[in-house]
Amino acid sequence: xxxxxxxxxxxxxxxxxxxxxxxxxxxxxxxxxxxxxxxxxxxxxxxxxxxxxxxxxxxxxxxxxxxxxxxxxxxxxxxxxxxxxxxxxxxxxxxxxxxxxxxxxxxxxxxxxxxxxxxxxxxxxxxxxxxxxxxxxxxxxxxxxxxxxxxxxxxxxxxxxxxxxxxxxxxxxxxxxxxxxxxxxxxxxxxxxxxxxxxxxxxxxxxxxxxxxxxxxxxxxxxxxxxxxxxxxxxxxxxxxxxxxxxxxxxxxxxxxxxxxxxxxxxxxxxxxxxxxxxxxxxxxxxxxxxxxxxxxxx
Amino acid sequence: xxxxxxxxxxxxxxxxxxxxxxxxxxxxxxxxxxxxxxxxxxxxxxxxxxxxxxxxxxxxxxxxxxxxxxxxxxxxxxxxxxxxxxxxxxxxxxxxxxxxxxxxxxxxxxxxxxxxxxxxxxxxxxxxxxxxxxxxxxxxxxxxxxxxxxxxxxxxxxxxxxxxxxxxxxxxxxxxxxxxxxxxxxxxxxxxxxxxxxxxxxxxxxxxxxxxxxxxxxxxxxxxxxxxxxxxxxxxxxxxxxxxx
Numbered sequence: 001x002x003x004x005x006x007x008x009x010x011x012x013x014x015x016x017x018x019x020x021x022x023x024x025x026x027x028x029x030x031x032x033x034x035x036x037x038x039x040x041x042x043x044x045x046x047x048x049x050x051x052x053x054x055x056x057x058x059x060x061x062x063x064x065x066x067x068x069x070x071x072x073x074x075x076x077x078x079x080x081x082x083x084x085x086x087x088x089x090x091x092x093x094x095x096x097x098x099x100x101x102x103x104x105x106x107x108x109x110x111x112x113x114x115x116x117x118x119x120x121x122x123x124x125x126x127x128x129x130x131x132x133x134x135x136x137x138x139x140x141x142x143x144x145x146x147x148x149x150x151x152x153x154x155x156x157x158x159x160x161x162x163x164x165x166x167x168x169x170x171x172x173x174x175x176x177x178x179x180x181x182x183x184x185x186x187x188x189x190x191x192x193x194x195x196x197x198x199x200x201x202x203x204x205x206x207x208x209x210x211x212x213x214x215x216x217x218x219x220x221x222x223x224x225x226x227x228x229x230x231x232x233x234x235x236x237x238x239x240x241x242x243x244x245x246x247x248x249x250x251x252x253x254x255x256x257x258x259x260x261x262x263x264x265x266x267x268x269x270x271x272x273x274x275x276x277x278x279x280x281x282x283x284x285x286x287x288x289x290x291x292x293x294x295x296x297x298x299x
Numbered sequence: 300x301x302x303x304x305x306x307x308x309x310x311x312x313x314x315x316x317x318x319x320x321x322x323x324x325x326x327x328x329x330x331x332x333x334x335x336x337x338x339x340x341x342x343x344x345x346x347x348x349x350x351x352x353x354x355x356x357x358x359x360x361x362x363x364x365x366x367x368x369x370x371x372x373x374x375x376x377x378x379x380x381x382x383x384x385x386x387x388x389x390x391x392x393x394x395x396x397x398x399x400x401x402x403x404x405x406x407x408x409x410x411x412x413x414x415x416x417x418x419x420x421x422x423x424x425x426x427x428x429x430x431x432x433x434x435x436x437x438x439x440x441x442x443x444x445x446x447x448x449x450x451x452x453x454x455x456x457x458x459x460x461x462x463x464x465x466x467x468x469x470x471x472x473x474x475x476x477x478x479x480x481x482x483x484x485x486x487x488x489x490x491x492x493x494x495x496x497x498x499x500x501x502x503x504x505x506x507x508x509x510x511x512x513x514x515x516x517x518x519x520x521x522x523x524x525x526x527x528x529x530x531x532x533x534x535x536x537x538x539x540x541x542x543x544x
Contacts, residue, residue: 174494280340 004065011045016068037146040070054132075146082136085155088165090129097122098165108173116179117185121170121253124192128245131196139203140209143217162261170253178254185252192248199241201227206238219284232288233296235277239269240294270294302416323388331388332445334379339408339438341373346431363411363423370427373434375408403430404473410507414479422478426471428463436460458530465526476507483507 008018040049043059050059059065099117101109113119169175178184205228209218215219222229230237246262273294280287292299323331345366353363363370381397382387389396411423440457443449449459482488 169493169498169500172493172498175497176494176496179496254496254498256497 004061004063006065006067008041008067008069011042011070014045035075037075038072040072041067042070043067045070072148074149076149076152077146078142078144079136081147081152081155082140082150084134085159086129086132086136088125088156088160090133092160092163093122093125093129093167096164096171099171103168104173111173113171113173113175115175116251117177118170118175120185121249122187124189124249125167128196128249129198134261135200135203139207141207141212141214143215144189145178162264164220166253166255166257166261169255176254178252184254188248188250188252190248192245192252195241195244195248198227198230199238200243201225202230202238202241205231217283219280219287230296231291233291235280235291235293236269236273239273242269243294270299273299327388328445331383332442334383335383335438335442335445338373338376339435339442341369341376342431342434343437345369345373345427346435349428349431359421359424361419363427366427367418371407371412374403374430378404406475409489410476410479416482417475417478420475420478422471422474424471426468426475429468429471432460433464433468453535458526458533461526464531465519465523469514473511473515476511480504480507495511 006018006020008020009015010017042049043061049070051066096103099108099111110257178188205223205225206220208223210216210221220231221230227241228237230240234240243262243266246258246265250258250262270293277291277293348366348369348390349362352362353359356362362437381393382398383392384393384396406426411418417423436453436456440449440453443453483490484504489501491499491501493500497502
């Protein structure tokens with residue numbers, strides 16, 4: 001069997017960190033004070049990281065291979081981040097719903113709103129985040145194990161902050177229900193539920209593309225489930241449905257902070273959708289041309 | 300046997316990236332020179348206006364009124380600089396420039412213009428003077444840089460005067476906002492209360508306090524020390540060269 005000599009240099013300083021002679025097929029993950037998830041090994045100091053699955057034999061190197069190492073910083077698992085960032089809004093919203101002391105004037109402590117739409121909104125919001133938590137635990141198959149640690153602070157600030165801001169107004173004693181009353185609320189609820197089912201359907205469809213434990217990537221296609229037929233027109237229908245859910249919730253509560261949250265989320269999801277769409281186009285020659293990233297024909 | 304190809308591919312990559320980078324065209328440079336000359340002139344007008352008013356009245360008070368209109372005009376005009384970055388004729392970050400210009404415009408319109416009672420405060424003079432001197436130096440710096448004839452004096456001034464002018468300006472701005480607070484609270488300026496159809500509220504008074512806090516604790520120290528580091532980088536080189544000679 002062909003043996004390799006491997007030297008590892010620091011990507012920034014080019015210092016020799018490690019020299020391994022007689023390496024077999026696979027580059028072993030070596031300990032240099034940093035655990036594997038934190039190590040970025042690449043062929044070019046400014047290039048992309050090699051993946052865990054990459055095999056030494058198949059890389060464009062001679063018998064003496066030079067790799068560059070970059071410390072990615074402290075890492076945290078995607079599952080941990082998702083669970084934390086979603087548990088927050090669930091609990092925070094409920095605190096405002098139950099009018100826990102020190103939020104509103106003392107005479108309102110532990111009272112309930114007289115508007116039935118406020119109860120409905122609490123159920124919808126809670127359902128949404130419970131769904132997300134369950135999907136994180138049982139549905140999603142993540143490509144990467146970890147992300148940088150600082151992301152959890154950033155993400156939680158975003159989710160928890162917005163949840164508190166929205167919940168404050170919806171559960172406020174001076175809350176004003178929607179102008180068009182029951183009609184508006186019923187329409188909003190329909191939109192919300194439709195998009196929740198849609199979003200869930202897409203998550204299941206994406207999960208089924210990938211065998212357990214693998215990180216394969218395939219083009220998603222519509223399945224027998226009508227909620228997935230939107231794949232004909234859109235690359236990331238999970239984001240499309242998510243936008244729809246929050247538009248429904250905005251209509252239901254007629255609350256400007258909710259509209260803001262929907263807008264910011266939409267902007268972020270559009271950025272992600274465009275990125276995903278571009279990688280699909282790059283990776284698959286036969287990618288369907290009718291599809292747009294997030295909004296059919298528009299965006 | 301080893302991978303010499305990697306070395307050559309690296310330089311090829313930088314070559315192609317250099318070819319891709321385009322500077323602003325001649326028309327853009329001409330426009331920017333005119334823009335910066337006009338701005339330099341505008342702030343000179345404000346400076347002269349301040350001096351003349353001071354000499355005429357014999358006191359520092361109420362000088363704001365003598366330069367109110369050109370101040371509003373030229374400070375607001377700086378919004379164009381955001382456009383310059385967005386279009387790409389100036390290599391700065393849109394976000395950073397936007398932030399800086401918006402903070403000035405905010406102070407000019409949403410504080411000083413909106414709360415009449417603060418216009419006679421001395422703190423207003425403090426930041427107006429700081430802004431005037433800073434902008435005259437800054438816009439002449441850009442003008443000369445664009446024409447590739449930057450006198451060392453201007454470069455030195457740009458990277459040195461801020462040491463005093465920046466804290467002076469920030470102090471003036473914070474004191475002005477502080478002076479505005481009681482009037483904002485009393486009149487409920489720019490504030491929305493519950494209940495309303497959009498289930499939203501905004502308290503401008505609290506907002507101003509949060510801004511003051513953010514500027515004082517985070518923004519100002521960060522920017523100030525960034526500029527001090529820049530100064531060492533830009534002016535430090537000259538000392539090295541003279542040592543070599």
